[in-house]
Amino acid sequence: MQPKILYYVQGEEQEGPVEQSEFEGLVSEGTIEAGILVWQEGGANWQLCAEVAAPARATALMAPEPIPQKADGRHEVTVQGRGCSAIHVNSTSGNLVAR
Numbered sequence: 148m149q150p151k152i153l154y155y156v157q158g159e160e161q162e163g164p165v166e167q168s169e170f171e172g173l174v175s176e177g178t179i180e181a182g183i184l185v186w187q188e189g190g191a192n193w194q195l196c197a198e199v200a201a202p203a204r205a206t207a208l209m210a211p212e213p214i215p216q217k218a219d220g221r222h223e224v225t226v227q228g229r230g231c232s233a234i235h236v237n238s239t240s241g242n243l244v245a246r
Contacts, residue, residue, distance in 0.1 A: 152188040155179055155196070164188075174200050 153170045154163030157179075165173070173179040174196065181197040
């Protein structure tokens with residue numbers, strides 16, 4: 148069986164052809180991100196990278212960054228949004244505080 152040949156769009160330029168193994172390497176190193184369009188030879192349409200990459204790679208592409216943990220084991224995060232200047236979440240108390 149011949150390796151899959153892929154093309155992708157980086158910026159406004161079409162890149163490729165690249166073999167599946169090279170493509171997976173570009174995904175692993177972060178050169179190709181989840182939202183980049185990819186076309187496989189024989190495919191009908193361009194697809195998002197997250198739909199084309201191997202399942203483990205696609206999961207890594209879409210997984211959010213972990214919330215930093217403080218030295219005492221707590222997690223705290225502040226989220227800016229509309230209607231309030233910030234929302235603060237404390238994992239120890241579970242409190243949500245709008246500021």
